[in-house]
Amino acid sequence: MKILADENMPYVQQLFGDLGTIETVNGRELTPEQVQEADVLLVRSVTKVNQALLALNNKLKFVGSATIGTDHIDQEYLASRNIPFSNAPGCNATAVGEFAFIAMLELAQRFNSSLKGKVVGIVGAGNTGTAVAKCLEAYGIEVLLNDPLLQQSGDPRCFVSLDTLIAKCDVISLHVPITQQGEHKTWYLFDEARLNTLAENTWLLNCCRGEVIDNRALIKFKQHRDDVKVVLDVWEGEPNPMEELVPYIEFCTPHIAGYSLEGKARGTYMLYQKLAEVLKLSVSKEMDTLLPKLWSEQLSIAEISSERALLQLARFVYDLRDDDELFRKQFLKSQGFDQMRKNHTHRREFSALKVGNTGQTNVNWLSNLGFSGVEL
Ligand SMILES: NC(=O)c1ccc[n+]([C@@H]2O[C@H](COP(=O)([O-])OP(=O)(O)OC[C@H]3O[C@@H](n4cnc5c(N)ncnc54)[C@H](O)[C@@H]3O)[C@@H](O)[C@H]2O)c1
């Protein structure tokens, strides 16, 4: 069996090695000729899987995408050819949640403000939006949710309209899929008109898909609204963000909010489980055996006495400033955006850090935030 896998997918050899021959490929540049002989195709978000890509292949038994988003997959076409497909819902939700939380702490530090006391609005309350809310609520932040689809489906949480969220929130974090049709389409959800409704001093974060914000309109908006601060992990026209936009953005990253080691491993592992199901094989491998051990058992804290101290702890896990600095140096170079993604050192999730409590009792909330080993 020939298994074609994106080169940016960790643990493919360990999980799929027994099942066939693995060939790794540059997902962005994959051609129909390369796919021709594949029995299994494992991709990430940069590969458009459609009729054009699969035109020469008549033996494909499974397509898997180790991602949450599925906008790069023509699922109707796969179904028409009876090719089973699976993505990896939720695989990197914790990574995105922690990324957005850390970015908010960084913004607070940069603008001599405090995240504590702000109201945060989450647009799209699925896996990643809920993961952000979990971090914020653990830290005692008030969160408002907007998700008309979940609201209509009877989700028992409390929801508000997007207009109310914009009016009431100091911080807005976007977590919707990209959709181009229907009543709740998200393409340019934040267009010029909506950007102009943002309250003074709003912080806006986008960790979902670039085209949820009209990036040209954002440039125009920022030219006269310096009070609004923006964090972008995703960009219209990836891998080529608009050059004029970058100077207006507080923290820039190349679509790596979901790039925790755990998140990527979970993505590959979920495809392994799905392929085993499709091929009627038993699942013989455990995900936990793939990951390195807990990161540190040494870190003992008396208490997190201030938001600054919390940021220090967060930076120990992931220092967003490093990626931002590298992004500004690299994004205009040929393949700069993709090289940064390819070479990204996977950060660990909070759960990989075992924090020892040296006796104080007021650090219990850190375990709600996701850290391991915090005890009363
Ligand atoms: N930056 C990254 O690395 C990264 C990582 C993971 C996911 N993503 C992106 O984030 C998206 C969301 O991921 P998820 O796991 O939370 O997906 P999800 O499907 O669990 O949740 C998305 C939610 O958005 C809601 N929604 C859809 N249209 C909406 C609208 N117009 N207004 C408000 N809510 C709306 C849906 O009802 C759903 O509950 C993915 O589709 C993917 O494109 C990016």
Ligand SMILES: O=C(O)[C@H](O)[C@H](O)COP(=O)(O)O
């Ligand atoms: O949809 C997702 O899960 C993310 O956007 C994904 O993690 C992006 O990373 P990529 O698949 O492009 O490596």
